[in-house]
Amino acid sequence: LTDQRVSALVPQNAMVPLSDWSQSPTLALPLKEGMYVFEGRARDATGLEAKKYVVAWSHPAYQEAVVTSYDRIRHLETYMRQSRQAILQVRAFNRGSVSVVPVCAAVFALPSMYDYDFMSMIEWNAASSEPMPNLSQPIYGAPIVSRETRNEVVTFLFDIMGVLMDIIFALEPDSLGADARRLQEQYWQDSTSNLSTPLHMEVVAGALAHLSA
Secondary structure, eight states: OOHHHHHHHSOTTOOOOOOOSOSOSOOOOOOOSEEEEEEEEEEOTTOOEEEEEEEEEEOOSOOOSOOOHHHHHHHHHHHHHHHHHHHHHHHHHTOHHHHHHHHHHHHHTOOOGGGSBOHHHHHOOTTSSSOOGGGSOOSSSSOBOOHHHHHHHHHHHHHHHHHHHHHHHHSOGGGGTTTHHHHHHHHHHOTTOOOOOHHHHHHHHHHHHHHHO
């Protein structure tokens, strides 16, 4: 497909910024599984711009047919470690609209907490003769989360809520619905703008709804 054809297939005002102008040739960020259209822009010293469009499919790096309780615990820990890196990157940007995509993608990739057993270790008494539940858990079934991992999960969820709150405060008031058409026209006229649109707020609202589910 040509760049003109790809651009024509993208719904109007559906593109969101992923990064400001940068000398870095790469951009690392988590994305929800699916198909995406990426628009790259280059600007020379005279101000002339060139655009290039690429269609890409985001999918898990690997997928195993058999998943044990141990694998799911490791997956949860790996997810939190990688998502924290995205949060640090977002806070370094300190830009509301640029932060929406990586943070909300991390939220949508959050494993369901209902699939994990957080209570067994809390109810276990170290003075009892029973072994630690997470050391004697079955191979399959709901994985028993250690107290340390549980504390990390709670801290991570607080961090996610804090970042979403920072994003909401950083978004322009117009993105909440006031004069949205004027704001979107202004954004697309200025290619370096960091203005946010109602689309950003819809994504953030979806992430909050996902966390509360």
